[in-house]
């Protein structure tokens with residue numbers, strides 16, 4: 687299945703395969719014939735069991751690894767200036783302060799100095815990290831660490847934000863707060879978000895569409911729309927019904 691390329695889309699993945707080859711020659715089929723497209727401004731979720739190839743898929747989209755087969759394309763004239771990634775394990779630089787962590791991508795891209803300062807300060811404020819600019823990651827709570835990870839990813843003004851299980855290392859209360867903050871941010875800015883999760887409720891709460899992957903090698907089981915009004919009521923009958931029907935597609 688190939689999606690015709692047009693302006694409506696932010697990213698089109700076609701026929702992606704990925705095979706890892708270990709030093710001893712052992713092959714692992716991680717991702718198999720994955721095709722899908724994400725609309726511009728869409729909140730798109732990739733849901734699947736552990737080890738099914740979700741992170742591999744996200745890394746392919748980010749250009750961090752080359753697929754063994756297939757392609758990732760962007761519509762002409764809408765190539766993303768920047769694609770950012772938020773990691774499950776935060777992946778902060780422990781030797782850098784909060785300020786320097788957030789500033790990192792801007793320095794790498796040689797953004798003019800005064801813009802670096804403005805953008806860094808803006809995103810530190812947006813993520814509620816004011817007062818912690820000179821702290822090091824080891825002195826922050828998990829929730830604050832992920833806020834730094836998100837501020838760092840957003841500072842470079844990405845048109846596509848990739849998030850790999852961004853809330854799964856946080857306690858339930860912190861995760862819920864951060865989900866809400868991410869949703870308001872997404873509703874305010876025109877940004878395409880592709881998020882990996884293994885939680886059905888999280889997928890329904892946040893996304894416009896959910897791609898469900900099969901167990902490894904990860905293929906596309908189905909892509910389902912989430913047509914519930916926002917903000918979504920996690921206790922509503924419609925929410926439970928959708929969670930049930932999604933659960934039927936998730937194979938462990």
Ligand SMILES: Nc1ncnc2c1ncn2[C@@H]1O[C@H](COP(=O)(O)OP(=O)(O)OP(=O)(O)O)[C@@H](O)[C@H]1O
Pocket residue numbers: 706707708714715716734735736737738739740741742743884902
């Ligand atoms: N660098 C690598 N070298 C070899 N095999 C790898 C590598 N990275 C991942 N794999 C294998 O590819 C498969 C898919 O891994 P991946 O990390 O993409 O899964 P995942 O769906 O993100 O899992 P989880 O939900 O546990 O994060 C797994 O079997 C994993 O062992």
Ligand SMILES: [Mg+2]
Pocket residue numbers: 740741742850
């Ligand atoms: Mg993963």
